[in-house]
Amino acid sequence: MKRIAALAVSASTLALLVAAPAFAQTSEDTASVGDIVVTAQRRSESIRDVPFAVTAMNTETLAAVNAGGADVLALAGRVPSLNVESSNGRYAPRFYIRGFGNVDFDFTASQPVSVVMDEVVLESVYLKGFPLFDVKQMEVLRGPQGTLFGRNTPAGVVKVDTTKPGDVLEGFGQLSVGNYGSYRAESGVTLPLSDTLSLRVSGLLNHRDDWVNNAYDASFANSDGKELGNFEDRAARAHLAWTPTERLSVLGTLQVRDYAGTGTLNRANALTKGSNKLNDNYDRDTVYYDGGRNNFQKQNTLSQSLQVAYDFGNMTLTGVVGAYQGQSKGNGDIDGGVTNPALAGTDFYTLFPVESGTDHSDLAQHTYELRLASNGDNRLNWQVGAFYFQDRFNLVSNTYDGVGGLYPIKQTDIIQKSDSWSVFGQANYKLTEALKVTGGLRYTEDNRNYRGNITVDVKNPANVLLPTSTVAVGDEQVSWDISALYEVNSDWNVFARVANGYRGPSIQGRSLPVLTTADSETVMSYEAGFKARLWDGRARLNGTAYFYEVDDMQFTAIGGNDNTNRLLNANQGVGKGIEIDGDVYLGAGFTFAGGFAWNDTEIKDNGLSVPLCTGGCTVTDPLVNIGGTNRASINGNPFPMAPEYSANFVLSYVKSIGNDQELFAATDWVMQKNTNIFLYESKEFMLGTQFEGGLRAGWRHLGRDVEVAGYVRNITDEDNIIGAIDFNNLTVFVNDPRMYGIEVSKRF
Numbered sequence: 001m002k003r004i005a006a007l008a009v010s011a012s013t014l015a016l017l018v019a020a021p022a023f024a025q026t027s028e029d030t031a032s033v034g035d036i037v038v039t040a041q042r043r044s045e046s047i048r049d050v051p052f053a054v055t056a057m058n059t060e061t062l063a064a065v066n067a068g069g070a071d072v073l074a075l076a077g078r079v080p081s082l083n084v085e086s087s088n089g090r091y092a093p094r095f096y097i098r099g100f101g102n103v104d105f106d107f108t109a110s111q112p113v114s115v116v117m118d119e120v121v122l123e124s125v126y127l128k129g130f131p132l133f134d135v136k137q138m139e140v141l142r143g144p145q146g147t148l149f150g151r152n153t154p155a156g157v158v159k160v161d162t163t164k165p166g167d168v169l170e171g172f173g174q175l176s177v178g179n180y181g182s183y184r185a186e187s188g189v190t191l192p193l194s195d196t197l198s199l200r201v202s203g204l205l206n207h208r209d210d211w212v213n214n215a216y217d218a219s220f221a222n223s224d225g226k227e228l229g230n231f232e233d234r235a236a237r238a239h240l241a242w243t244p245t246e247r248l249s250v251l252g253t254l255q256v257r258d259y260a261g262t263g264t265l266n267r268a269n270a271l272t273k274g275s276n277k278l279n280d281n282y283d284r285d286t287v288y289y290d291g292g293r294n295n296f297q298k299q300n301t302l303s304q305s306l307q308v309a310y311d312f313g314n315m316t317l318t319g320v321v322g323a324y325q326g327q328s329k330g331n332g333d334i335d336g337g338v339t340n341p342a343l344a345g346t347d348f349y350t351l352f353p354v355e356s357g358t359d360h361s362d363l364a365q366h367t368y369e370l371r372l373a374s375n376g377d378n379r380l381n382w383q384v385g386a387f388y389f390q391d392r393f394n395l396v397s398n399t400y401d402g403v404g405g406l407y408p409i410k411q412t413d414i415i416q417k418s419d420s421w422s423v424f425g426q427a428n429y430k431l432t433e434a435l436k437v438t439g440g441l442r443y444t445e446d447n448r449n450y451r452g453n454i455t456v457d458v459k460n461p462a463n464v465l466l467p468t469s470t471v472a473v474g475d476e477q478v479s480w481d482i483s484a485l486y487e488v489n490s491d492w493n494v495f496a497r498v499a500n501g502y503r504g505p506s507i508q509g510r511s512l513p514v515l516t517t518a519d520s521e522t523v524m525s526y527e528a529g530f531k532a533r534l535w536d537g538r539a540r541l542n543g544t545a546y547f548y549e550v551d552d553m554q555f556t557a558i559g560g561n562d563n564t565n566r567l568l569n570a571n572q573g574v575g576k577g578i579e580i581d582g583d584v585y586l587g588a589g590f591t592f593a594g595g596f597a598w599n600d601t602e603i604k605d606n607g608l609s610v611p612l613c614t615g616g617c618t619v620t621d622p623l624v625n626i627g628g629t630n631r632a633s634i635n636g637n638p639f640p641m642a643p644e645y646s647a648n649f650v651l652s653y654v655k656s657i658g659n660d661q662e663l664f665a666a667t668d669w670v671m672q673k674n675t676n677i678f679l680y681e682s683k684e685f686m687l688g689t690q691f692e693g694g695l696r697a698g699w700r701h702l703g704r705d706v707e708v709a710g711y712v713r714n715i716t717d718e719d720n721i722i723g724a725i726d727f728n729n730l731t732v733f734v735n736d737p738r739m740y741g742i743e744v745s746k747r748f
Helices: 001-025 059-066
Strands: 054-058 082-085 094-097 113-117 118-121 133-142 156-162 172-177 181-194 197-208 229-244 248-262 296-311 316-334 355-374 379-402 410-430 435-458 469-487 492-503 505-510 516-518 521-534 541-557 564-587 589-604 608-613 621-625 629-633 645-656 661-673 690-701 704-712 721-725 730-735 739-747
Touching: 059 133, 059 661, 059 690, 094 113, 118 316, 118 721, 181 739, 435 505, 469 505, 505 564, 516 541, 521 564, 541 608
Parallel strands: 113 156, 516 564
Antiparallel strands: 054 133, 082 094, 113 118, 133 156, 172 181, 172 739, 181 197, 197 229, 229 248, 248 296, 296 316, 316 355, 355 379, 379 410, 410 435, 435 469, 469 492, 492 521, 505 516, 521 541, 541 564, 564 589, 589 645, 608 629, 621 629, 645 661, 661 690, 690 704, 704 739, 721 730
């Protein structure tokens, strides 16, 4: 209770500070910012009535961020305490909330942030990169969400709800064309087929040409000088809604994705020892690769889901069945340079050649959920349910000689099976008209089974097949949460929450014969905050102060001087911080929306050490010698890929020009500061302040629902480091270049 009290004081102080300008309100231009309805607790309610931190992004915000062909990585920093990154290109993003995530690039790795799309969990990073199109709303739920969502949610949930069929004919089409041969076409249409049957069909085509030259001119390189950087992402979705009676509703969904493109472009020697700034060796338009086969990637996914709900009057029974299938392959020049003794001393020379990729992968995931919930806004509201999850992943990965050899020198074939089942319940009760308390409980049982082997020298008939490795892990836990929300007045709500979260044990065997496991981790989270409407409804503001402790926290030590991928448990991880977000109508057509987060994370384990980087980096941690090899002691370090500070804002302007027409413009900016890429600390891999901005402006006709706009993403053409390879030559990869173009859209 002391922690809740301290957080409440922090939140109250913050509330007083931000509320001060309310005394300066004027009577001019009293437009309201409106209310936001969310389903963060699996029922529709005002965002102000949710007793924990949640932020919603609507269609317009997502459309602006996606301009220029961006993928889900563009969401990084757009919501307080949310980070998204990847070393696997556009199809395997990793999400972090309040600094809590997992840097493991492996498709089989578990993540503490869960992504839920249309009531179906996307467990593997393999699925979390599904493109965002025809989205009605995205919600980011911060803090443990284990009561209602299960499946590895100790950090939070990213909840995506796409547009569902309605009972009227309506739709939209949008086309944008830009530099680098890019174009993006998105459309969606609702077709009422009868009084009880309705169809929603939507699709996306997202394309960019090659724009990066492999100046080494390897045998697989194209002769036109541009052979990397392309992608083509095609996706489609169909929702079929059937409501045969007022009580029964059925929704069937089919989704498909076909993606091909260039993976992450690693750039060797792009940093200078002692500096975290890109040096003169870096050229955004040029790489030097002797392997990787142009870093190609391909992925296909298919999914089906069925939701059935029956309204009994005072309660509703809902069942959700979901299935995902997927295949992928790819390759990459991981060292980011050329290993040729004749080129020693050049800017692109690397001593340690690494080329690896996925020969093929096959994923099958199935989920089943059944829940019963009370209807209406009663003094007591409740819901109970059961959930079952199962997936099977077969991943065959190749390691090559790193200098262009066509045959793998090692092939790893692994199969991982996971299953989990749980039962859960949640209830909220109005003690008074102003005070509501909520409590939830969930029992979960997790199991993982792994089998893998290695074939050495694949092209040699007398190859060596190393013995098969097998391991099984499992655990069972009870997660819970309790919260209170108090309505101070019609404009101010305050809340406090204590939540317990859980992530089951993990297995990492991609680096066979090194096979590691990690025990379950549990988190205790405390938060308090406020949700307010200010200035006669012209402004909305939310603030949260939080603190959490993770016992047996799972981390992944990637790369280092032994170039492996190892799981480990730290005794404890601690995070604390402050989050603010809101929006305000400023008058005269101007609207401002923004957010800020301070996230302070710390690893607590006096005996924990990890392999060091190679290639000339400057480790600042204490060194310990284990078995004749120096390692970095990481006690006291921040979590990897957890920015200490992040901020974002959007400034919008609308000007009516009569005849149902208006001009509009909006600029959006995002900033992240003090991000440590790895578990250890070094001068090179601790990133400072990085920012990126966008602009969109145009004309629209409200009566005809037509819009024409121009856009620029990464206006200042920032070269931001978004990740690194630490076993070789200070290798990094960076963000997308400046993208610009025009777009036309029509709604009907």
